[in-house]
């Protein structure tokens with residue numbers, strides 16, 4: 335860690351601290367890490383499941399717990415509860431105001447359900463075993479809540495040590511304010527959390543930029559350690575397709591059975607569509623290919639080929655199943671038919687069927703364009719028997735790479751892991767960045783963790799045996815602290 339091993343010894347010897355975290359003692363970092371682990375475990379034990387069971391106030395209890403952690407450090411906060419039991423918590427640290435608009439530390443307190451089947455540890459017990467904290471939310475995203483709380487508490491402690499009141503006085507060395515928001519309802523669209531805040535209390539999170547989940551986590555690939563930083567995320571457009579057919583007696587099959595038509599449509603929807611390279615993924619493949627060089631680098635570059643067959647062959651050659659799925663999803667607008675309903679009785683031919691298809695869109699693909707893509711896949715003949723209605727849509731979001739904050743994130747990763755290679759990336763799913771974009775707050779996925787090379791992090795999201803490594807968290811706290819101090823310094 336930088337405390338004992340400064341990246342440029344000459345400067346450190348001259349008494350010049352390159353990393354703000356160098357100024358914090360190793361003992362203080364150790365204490366902060368132990369606290370962080372305790373906070374994370376306590377958060378996991380609050381089952382803030384979304385959708386909440388009836389009646390459910392898990393998110394509110396999690397938000398109150400976070401508020402207590404901030405209050406304990408002298409930082410006042412506000413609980414927002416637009417819907418009973420659905421709590422978000424926001425707080426505010428002051429800089430001296432000379433450095434521009436604030437930085438927002440964004441996270442969410444809700445988690446997806448965890449039925450417990452197949453888990454080796456109770457998903458809400460927060461066991462510590464084999465070097466991990468286990469449980470639902472360990473990576474998505476109570477680990478990051480605890481990291482962000484850790485940074486706020488550290489900054490507040492520094493204010494108190496300087497004789498200042500972190501509730502009202504500027505934090506020493508901060509020229510921008512730091513905003514904190516841990517929201518409810520991220521896992522179901524954010525209408526009771528970040529979406530509500532944007533619509534009703536935008537001033538609480540209006541910032542120059544935000545740091546959020548989904549990025550800054552190391553990925554081992556071809557003997558290198560990459561740190562994809564989230565700069566974009568795909569949009570979504572969900573469609574309900576009602577397929578019309580003819581009712582009839584099951585004893586005399588008919589080709590216009592709506593279930594038969596729906597089956598054909600589902601097969602066509604599932605065909606992968608054409609590829610298109612977004613700016614973030616273009617940069618991603620270029621940087622990864624340059625770093626790897628040689629035959630593997632050439633293969634990675636081929637993944638970005640406009641020829642889908644060449645791209646697919648390259649994916650098959652260098653990616654395992656998990657990365658292959660991610661790469662395919664990030665190269666195209668996807669359509670996943672996830673719900674099918676048809677039929678009322680075994681001997682009645684259904685005259686109507688319903689399909690719900692989850693489409694994830696690249697930057698530049700709007701709802702109309704996605705609808706057109708569905709029509710192309712389904713084909714005009716079957717399309718003529720369909721009523722297609724969009725529900726729940728949001729465009730893709732992108733943040734610029736050409737910003738001070740992005741450069742600081744890259745540099746901070748390099749300073750803490752000189753062998754690490756930061757690269758920008760798009761993520762295939764949606765986060766609260768869908769809401770912050772409405773306030774023009776560029777939002778970066780940066781929840782820094784350094785993982786063991788064999789860790790299957792992507793599979794932990796919403797998966798069984800969700801867990802986060804203690805060493806990964808130990809790495810992450812000073813990295814996040816340095817990124818905040820550098821941007822706000």
Ligand SMILES: [Zn+2]
Pocket residue numbers: 442474475520547765
């Ligand atoms: Zn999440």
